[in-house]
Amino acid sequence: MYTFIQKFHSGWAYLALLILLVVVVNALIGLFSKKEFNAKDRKIAIFGLIFAHVQLLVGLILYFVSPLGYIKIGELGMGEVMKNAAIRLTVIEHPVINILAIILITIGWSKHKKATTGEAKFKSIFIFYAFGLLLILSRIPWSLWF
Numbered sequence: 001m002y003t004f005i006q007k008f009h010s011g012w013a014y015l016a017l018l019i020l021l022v023v024v025v026n027a028l029i030g031l032f033s034k035k036e037f038n039a040k041d042r043k044i045a046i047f048g049l050i051f052a053h054v055q056l057l058v059g060l061i062l063y064f065v066s067p068l069g070y071i072k073i074g075e076l077g078m079g080e081v082m083k084n085a086a087i088r089l090t091v092i093e094h095p096v097i098n099i100l101a102i103i104l105i106t107i108g109w110s111k112h113k114k115a116t117t118g119e120a121k122f123k124s125i126f127i128f129y130a131f132g133l134l135l136i137l138s139r140i141p142w143s144l145w146f
Contacts, residue, residue, distance in 0.1 A: 002065050009058045013140075016051040020105075020133045023048035027126035030118065037118035045125050049109045052132070056102045063095055068144075086143070094139045101135035104128045 026044050030037065063069035068090045073081055081091050108128025112121040 005058060005062050009062050012055050012058060016055040019051045020048050020129060024126060024130045024133055027122045027129065030122040031126055035118060037121040045109060048129060049105060052102050052105050059098065090141050094141055097135050097139040101132040105132040
């Protein structure tokens with residue numbers, strides 16, 4: 001079961017990152033072309049939100065069943081986890097920063113719903129989704145991914 005969750009989390013990450021990139025680019029194009037925010041733009045943004053949330057849920061499950069997650073804190077103690085950069089990345093930095101990234105993406109989705117103009121909607125989505133995507137990319141454990 002652990003192996004399936006791990007593979008799913010890694011595979012889904014490619015899709016989530018790709019869709020988040022599409023959302024950010026779409027919002028940037030919409031913002032600079034001053035076009036009206038339509039149903040297609042809304043669907044693209046909601047897919048980004050959904051894929052990011054699914055990735056978060058699978059990641060949280062993985063965090064509590066993986067030997068590289070929460071279990072590592074119990075084995076080594078928090079002091080040892082914080083001393084080792086590779087372990088700290090997977091046990092502390094990756095989950096915390098990615099939770100913050102998903103919060104930003106969710107805020108962007110919520111703010112776009114309250115906006116009244118297409119420009120404001122695109123701007124909210126672009127800013128929050130882009131920062132969320134950058135945070136996610138900054139804390140991916142690349143050595144474990146490839």
